[in-house]
Amino acid sequence: MSSAESTSRTDPLVVLLYASDRTTRENVRLALGRKLAADLPSIELVEVATQPAVISTMDRGGIDLAILDGEAVPGGIGLCRQLKDEIFDCPPVLLLIGRPDDAWLATWSRAEGALSHPVDPMRLPEAAAALLRARRGAAVQPR
Numbered sequence: 220m221s222s223a224e225s226t227s228r229t230d231p232l233v234v235l236l237y238a239s240d241r242t243t244r245e246n247v248r249l250a251l252g253r254k255l256a257a258d259l260p261s262i263e264l265v266e267v268a269t270q271p272a273v274i275s276t277m278d279r280g281g282i283d284l285a286i287l288d289g290e291a292v293p294g295g296i297g298l299c300r301q302l303k304d305e306i307f308d309c310p311p312v313l314l315l316i317g318r319p320d321d322a323w324l325a326t327w328s329r330a331e332g333a334l335s336h337p338v339d340p341m342r343l344p345e346a347a348a349a350l351l352r353a354r355r356g357a358a359v360q361p362r
Contacts, residue, residue, distance in 0.1 A: 231263040232351055233281055237273045237295055238288035243315070243338070244268070247286060250340040255348040259355075270298055277302055282310050284351055289316045289324065290336060299328035311350040 234251065238244045244266050254261045265282070267273055270293055276282065285302070287295030299312045311331040316324065318335050325333035331353075332346050 229260055231261045232259060232283040233263045233265060234347065235273065235276055235282045235285040236264055236266045237268075237270070237285070237291060237298070238266075238315070239268050239291040239293075240288070241268075243288055243290075243336075246338040247315075247343065250338050250343040251347060252344065255344045255351065259348055259351060273298060273302075277306055277309075283354060284310055284347060285312045286347065287312055287314055287330075289314050289321065289333075296324050296328045296330075299325075299330050303329040311354055313346055313350055 232255075236244055236247055238247065248264055248266070251262060251264065265276060267276060273285075273287070277285065285299075287299050289296045295314060296316075299314055302312065303309050312328075313332040313334065314325045314328065314330040315338065316322065316333050316335050321335070322333055331350055334342055334346055
């Protein structure tokens with residue numbers, strides 16, 4: 220049973236946020252709020268500032284969505300690809316990229332979504348909600 224199947228519809232969705240810059244983490248936190256959409260449960264945001272913290276948090280499991288800053292030092296783009304290579308049934312990843320022209324890097328990293336900086340408080344919650352809906356929908360489909 221996947222982590223998405225083992226949680227009830229009312230348990231908070233756990234979103235991992237990786238950004239080395241405190242201001243970026245704050246902007247994402249404020250844009251996401253506590254609830255992304257009426258049809259989704261509330262979210263619990265786990266903020267980390269280093270790649271080792273991302274890896275250990277993801278290894279523990281229970282993450283429904285990861286938001287990785289591609290502009291972090293070290294960057295989230297290569298980290299995304301590493302997570303996709305190393306974690307079975309890796310949760311979806313939303314990359315924050317430096318500019319729209321960097322979208323090909325998000326494709327290379329196998330991220331399910333990408334948005335460019337600066338953080339858009341309208342588009343970020345919509346993109347996160349879409350990825351979480353897709354993950355939850357896949358968990359309830361018979362295989």
